[in-house]
Amino acid sequence: MPSHHSQKRLVGPLSRARGLGSAKHGLQHWWAQRVSAVALVPLTLWFVYSVVHLTGADQARVHDWLARPASAILMSLFIVAMFHHLALGLQTVIEDYVHREGVKLTALLLVKGLIVLTAAAALFTVLHVAVGG
Amino acid sequence: MTSTMSILHRITGVALGVGALLLTWWLLALLGEPSDFAAVQDFLGSIFGHFLLLGWTWALFYHLSNGIRHLVWDTGHALTLPNVYRGGWLVIGMSVVLTLATWLAGYWLR
Numbered sequence: 001m002p003s004h005h006s007q008k009r010l011v012g013p014l015s016r017a018r019g020l021g022s023a024k025h026g027l028q029h030w031w032a033q034r035v036s037a038v039a040l041v042p043l044t045l046w047f048v049y050s051v052v053h054l055t056g057a058d059q060a061r062v063h064d065w066l067a068r069p070a071s072a073i074l075m076s077l078f079i080v081a082m083f084h085h086l087a088l089g090l091q092t093v094i095e096d097y098v099h100r101e102g103v104k105l106t107a108l109l110l111v112k113g114l115i116v117l118t119a120a121a122a123l124f125t126v127l128h129v130a131v132g133g
Numbered sequence: 134m135t136s137t138m139s140i141l142h143r144i145t146g147v148a149l150g151v152g153a154l155l156l157t158w159w160l161l162a163l164l165g166e167p168s169d170f171a172a173v174q175d176f177l178g179s180i181f182g183h184f185l186l187l188g189w190t191w192a193l194f195y196h197l198s199n200g201i202r203h204l205v206w207d208t209g210h211a212l213t214l215p216n217v218y219r220g221g222w223l224v225i226g227m228s229v230v231l232t233l234a235t236w237l238a239g240y241w242l243r
Contacts, residue, residue: 034204034207037200037203037204038204040197040200041197041200041201044193044197048190048193048235052235052238052239052242053242055239055240055242055243056174056178056243057174058167058170058171058174059162059163059167059170059171060167062163062170063163066160066163082153083153086146086149086150086153089143089146089147089150090146090147090150093143093146093147118153118154118157121157121160121161122153122156122157122160122161125157125160125161125163125164126160128164129163129164
């Protein structure tokens with residue numbers, strides 16, 4: 001790690017923070033990634049089990065399945081945990097491979113926006129079906 | 134092998150992110166006409182759809198198994214070199230076995 005005292009670089013704290021390097025959210029990010037990972041272990045197994053049982057099902061059958069409270073609750077949790085985990089993971093990947101500041105920031109915002117939009121659509125569908133749409 | 138497995142964890146993670154888009158499409162089709170949903174199911178039932186689903190099934194089980202391996206490492210366990218390799222082979226074996234089991238179950242229940 002370069003020492004800012006010895007190099008005498010004219011870079012203020014704000015510029016460093018914009019580089020996403022010193023916002024001090026590293027541990028929070030790391031922890032959230034683990035918490036979502038642990039939650040996703042049982043949720044993913046439930047999801048795979050459910051999808052296998054729905055192989056070849058038509059709309060009415062899938063609809064009935066998702067309308068059940070247990071399915072709706074677990075599916076909502078799966079969507080929230082999975083998209084959160086995805087957002088954190090893709091952030092790490094982008095930060096590791098994209099080094100040009102402007103491109104990195106644009107990519108981070110685009111990916112975050114797409115994930116929030118997709119997650120909202122998925123969650124809305126589950127609630128719509130569960131509440132009796 | 135260890136570096137390949139590490140990059141595979143990221144590749145499968147990104148691939149599963151694309152799969153999440155498909156899952157959302159499948160869910161949204163529930164709100165449309167029965168023919169809309171049938172279109173999604175037909176796509177998934179095609180050879181290309183099966184190819185994608187098979188890939189995603191393996192990616193999911195690889196990412197899940199290797200993710201658990203990472204969580205074990207986070208607790209400070211299994212960090213000796215022989216254990217890292219043993220865990221690696223276990224993850225590869227588990228991902229293949231679970232993928233086959235899932236698809237056999239799918240065909241059996243169809």
